[in-house]
Amino acid sequence: xxxxxxxxxAVARGMWEAGVAVASAYPGTPSTEILENYALFxxxxxxxxxxxxxxxxxxxxxxxxxxxxxxxxxxxxxNVAADSFMYASMTxxxxxxxxxxADDPAMHSSQNExxxxxxxxxxxxxxxxxxxxxxxxxxVRTAFELSERFDTPVLLRLTTRIxxxxxxxxxxxxxxxxxxxxxxxxxxxxxxxxxxxxxKRHPVIEQRIRDIALFAETFPYNRLEPGGRSLGILTCGVxxxxxxxxxxxxxxxxxxxxxxxPEKMIRKFSxxxxxxxVIEELDPFIEEAMRLMxxxxxxxxxxxxxxxxxxxxxxxxxxxxxxxxxxxxFPLPDVETGPLPGRPPVLCSGCPHRPTFYILNKLKVPxxxxxxxxxxxxxxxxxxxxxxxxxxxGIGVAHGAAKAGSPEHHVAVIGDSTFFHTGIPALVxxxxxxxxxxxxxxxNRITAMTGQQENPGTGRTLLGQETTRVELExxxxxxxxxxxxxxxxxxxxxxxxxxxxxxxxxxxxxxxxVEPCALLPEVRKRWIPLExxxxxxxxxxxxxxxxxxAILKSEELDEKTQRPKALxxxxxxxxxxxxxxxxxxxxxxxxxxxxxxxxxAS
Amino acid sequence: MKETINxxxxxxxxxxxxxxxxxxVNVGLAAGFQAKQAEVHGMSQRGGSxxxxxxxxxVVYSPLIGAGEADVLLAFEKLEALxxxxxxxxxxxxxxxxQVIEPLTAISGDQAYPSDETLRxxxxxxxxxxxxxxxxxxxxxxxxxxxANVVLLGALSALLESGGQxxxxxxxxxxxxxxMERVPPKHIELNxxxxxxxxxxxxx
Numbered sequence: 156x157x158x159x160x161x162x163x164x165a166v167a168r169g170m171w172e173a174g175v176a177v178a179s180a181y182p183g184t185p186s187t188e189i190l191e192n193y194a195l196f197x198x199x200x201x202x203x204x205x206x207x208x209x210x211x212x213x214x215x216x217x218x219x220x221x222x223x224x225x226x227x228x229x230x231x232x233x234n235v236a237a238d239s240f241m242y243a244s245m246t247x248x249x250x251x252x253x254x255x256x257a258d259d260p261a262m263h264s265s266q267n268e269x270x271x272x273x274x275x276x277x278x279x280x281x282x283x284x285x286x287x288x289x290x291x292x293x294x295v296r297t298a299f300e301l302s303e304r305f306d307t308p309v310l311l312r313l314t315t316r317i318x319x320x321x322x323x324x325x326x327x328x329x330x331x332x333x334x335x336x337x338x339x340x341x342x343x344x345x346x347x348x349x350x351x352x353x354x355k356r357h358p359v360i361e362q363r364i365r366d367i368a369l370f371a372e373t374f375p376y377n378r379l380e381p382g383g384r385s386l387g388i389l390t391c392g393v394x395x396x397x398x399x400x401x402x403x404x405x406x407x408x409x410x411x412x413x414x415x416x417p418e419k420m421i422r423k424f425s426x427x428x429x430x431x432x433v434i435e436e437l438d439p440f441i442e443e444a445m446r447l448m449x450x451x452x453x454x455x456x457x458x459x460x461x462x463x464x465x466x467x468x469x470x471x472x473x474x475x476x477x478x479x480x481x482x483x484x485f486p487l488p489d490v491e492t493g494p495l496p497g498r499p500p501v502l503c504s505g506c507p508h509r510p511t512f513y514i515l516n517k518l519k520v521p522x523x524x525x526x527x528x529x530x531x532x533x534x535x536x537x538x539x540x541x542x543x544x545x546x547x548x549g550i551g552v553a554h555g556a557a558k559a560g561s562p563e564h565h566v567a568v569i570g571d572s573t574f575f576h577t578g579i580p581a582l583v584x585x586x587x588x589x590x591x592x593x594x595x596x597x598x599n600r601i602t603a604m605t606g607q608q609e610n611p612g613t614g615r616t617l618l619g620q621e622t623t624r625v626e627l628e629x630x631x632x633x634x635x636x637x638x639x640x641x642x643x644x645x646x647x648x649x650x651x652x653x654x655x656x657x658x659x660x661x662x663x664x665x666x667x668x669v670e671p672c673a674l675l676p677e678v679r680k681r682w683i684p685l686e687x688x689x690x691x692x693x694x695x696x697x698x699x700x701x702x703x704x705a706i707l708k709s710e711e712l713d714e715k716t717q718r719p720k721a722l723x724x725x726x727x728x729x730x731x732x733x734x735x736x737x738x739x740x741x742x743x744x745x746x747x748x749x750x751x752x753x754x755x756a757s
Numbered sequence: 758m759k760e761t762i763n764x765x766x767x768x769x770x771x772x773x774x775x776x777x778x779x780x781x782v783n784v785g786l787a788a789g790f791q792a793k794q795a796e797v798h799g800m801s802q803r804g805g806s807x808x809x810x811x812x813x814x815x816v817v818y819s820p821l822i823g824a825g826e827a828d829v830l831l832a833f834e835k836l837e838a839l840x841x842x843x844x845x846x847x848x849x850x851x852x853x854x855x856q857v858i859e860p861l862t863a864i865s866g867d868q869a870y871p872s873d874e875t876l877r878x879x880x881x882x883x884x885x886x887x888x889x890x891x892x893x894x895x896x897x898x899x900x901x902x903x904x905a906n907v908v909l910l911g912a913l914s915a916l917l918e919s920g921g922q923x924x925x926x927x928x929x930x931x932x933x934x935x936x937m938e939r940v941p942p943k944h945i946e947l948n949x950x951x952x953x954x955x956x957x958x959x960x961x
Contacts, residue, residue: 159783159794263798287793287820320795320820321782393820400818467823485825488847488883492839493875496868498769498860500805699864704804707864 174331376411505729547577644670911955
């Protein structure tokens with residue numbers, strides 16, 4: 156049966172066909188849909204972990220227990236999980252262990268575009284790279300077989316363009332290994348990495364990667380496509396598709412395993428062609444390895460080291476390098492459209508994070524932000540995020556700035572899921588080393604940015620089971636924070652009052668702004684749009700300053716001010732009443748209590 | 758037909774562009790082509806621009822379309838239509854839905870939303886094969902704004918037939934079968950009407 160599957164759906168299918176026993180992940184674009192789709196298969200175990208390190212440890216535990224374990228993450232997640240990834244390489248495991256890294260060339264949804272093939276080399280671990288959805292599915296099984304055969308973790312590297320492209324896939328049968336778990340191993344020489352044991356393991360893993368390099372010489376996904384002799388191309392991943400499209404006549408060596416490399420195969424290929432190039436996105440990873448082999452090759456001198464490729468990038472670079480004639484150029488239309496208003500992503504209408512940032516902007520404090528929907532508060536009119544580096548960074552950055560004598564009171568802002576991810580140790584540090592940092596936890600009870608995934612504060616698992624909800628306020632108190640209070644997320648006045656109080660303290664404080672994400676299905680049912688009373692609105696523009704996409708400029712001008720009155724788009728308005736709270740002329744009435752009750756009942 | 762047909766779909770989150778591109782790639786497959794689809798920008802829930810590429814052909818390698826290589830533009834919104842005009846192949850086919858969704862930069866900022874005149878003039882510089890359609894109006898006349906995307910697909914199917922780009926295998930039945938597999942049973946008749954209304958809207 157043939158189906159159109161995205162790369163992520165294909166990996167999920169491959170996991171099911173290969174019989175993954177335990178799959179753990181933290182959501183992150185472009186990887187999120189892998190576990191979401193895997194969780195839909197019958198009788199599987201899949202979970203959201205609080206962070207990627209935990210996810211990798213969980214997958215390792217399953218593999219130590221003799222079953223197939225898998226951890227899934229975006230590229231920067233592997234930074235968080237690096238410690239576990241590295242020890243797993245040292246120990247190997249009893250059952251198969253596969254770690255999926257979804258890299259993000261062009262940074263569609265990331266803070267950097269690091270090339271995680273380097274992690275494979277760093278950890279002496281093989282790296283597989285599919286070029287389409289069919290291979291994404293099939294390589295899951297191949298990765299487990301490789302893992303079990305060589306007693307090694309395997310890195311399956313995807314990129315955004317593989318994850319989020321749909322191509323035809325011939326589905327396979329489920330063929331899972333026997334489900335009987337073996338007794339848990341008592342083998343400290345292999346599994347207890349104290350120095351005395353670790354020194355003996357290091358030579359083992361160096362030999363292992365040499366053995367895999369030999370295996371790579373006959374690995375079927377390292378595929379030679381013979382063509383003309385004038386140009387030879389080494390390529391991998393989605394870049395193969397662009398290479399094939401732009402150079403239909405060339406000889407191509409497509410590497411399905413990009414670490415370790417099949418040296419003999421590459422050497423033989425390089426001798427068979429006149430000019431040799433590497434087409435690979437991001438780092439010159441294959442190119443540099445070939446240079447170390449002593450092979451003369453061109454790569455990043457022709458193709459960009461930044462961003463993602465497409466047929467035009469590859470074609471234009473090739474024309475510049477004289478690999479293609481000028482006539483290969485596709486002209487762009489000769490048209491002038493003038494400046495067009497941008498359409499950056501914004502906090503949704505009814506977003507419960509909005510009041511907090513409206514107040515933070517008003518208080519003019521430095522805000523050390525974090526990764527989540529709330530990072531969108533960096534743009535005007537809220538303009539209230541001043542740093543954002545990675546998950547869990549904001550609280551530590553605020554503490555460091557305070558300790559350095561930054562003259563202003565620092566506020567760290569973090570989401571509930573990010574707080575569980577890596578925020579907790581940073582807050583422990585604020586308490587332990589005592590800095591007057593105010594931490595705001597924006598608790599919307601869900602991991603919203605990646606599309607409403609459950610987290611430890613949701614009360615429900617990925618598989619839809621009810622579970623214990625980790626409560627933030629008792630947790631924060633238990634860490635030793637004396638000034639902590641939960642406030643309804645839409646209560647502009649209460650947030651302002653408490654923040655004003657907290658930023659005067661000379662010890663740690665935590666404000667928890669609680670309100671479920673406005674896009675949750677159960678919350679959508681309660682949406683009741685508000686209206687602007689045109690005769691009361693004088694076009695003061697205050698409500699525009701909360702940056703709500705549901706508040707538009709009406710065509711009607713106020714007679715005195717000659718400014719446009721506000722107008723609410725009923726199709727977008729959720730009725731959160733934040734605009735009503737801040738309107739100085741009561742031009743936006745609150746929804747009547749009885750309507751609210753009716754809404755709740757539905 | 759040409760070796761490949763490259764479709765560029767663009768709009769704003771929530772307009773149904775993702776469903777439309779899913780339909781389009783599966784119509785290609787059902788009509789006997791190789792087909793690939795790539796979601797290029799997908800900030801669908803946060804009011805951002807949404808772009809998706811669909812390619813049909815005897816053989817399709819790249820899931821992405823390079824700038825200057827889009828043969829068909831299906832634009833769900835006027836500003837997004839204009840934004841993507843610069844990556845069209847000169848002389849290509851364009852179907853532009855006349856909906857306006859003002860971005861915050863035009864509401865609370867001082868950037869102006871482009872006029873219809875700007876839009877039409879710019880498109881005329883690139884191609885003479887432009888059809889403007891009011892999908893929301895047609896959908897509203899059928900009683901459900903959400904089927905505007907199927908209205909557009911209907912219009913696109915008729916334009917592809919009259920232009921002869923897609924060969925004889927591409928009948929309205931192929932489109933309808935793929936669409937019906939993707940809508941709730943209670944909305945099948947509504948979507949059939951929407952598809953037909955789209956076909957008629959450009960058949961004049």
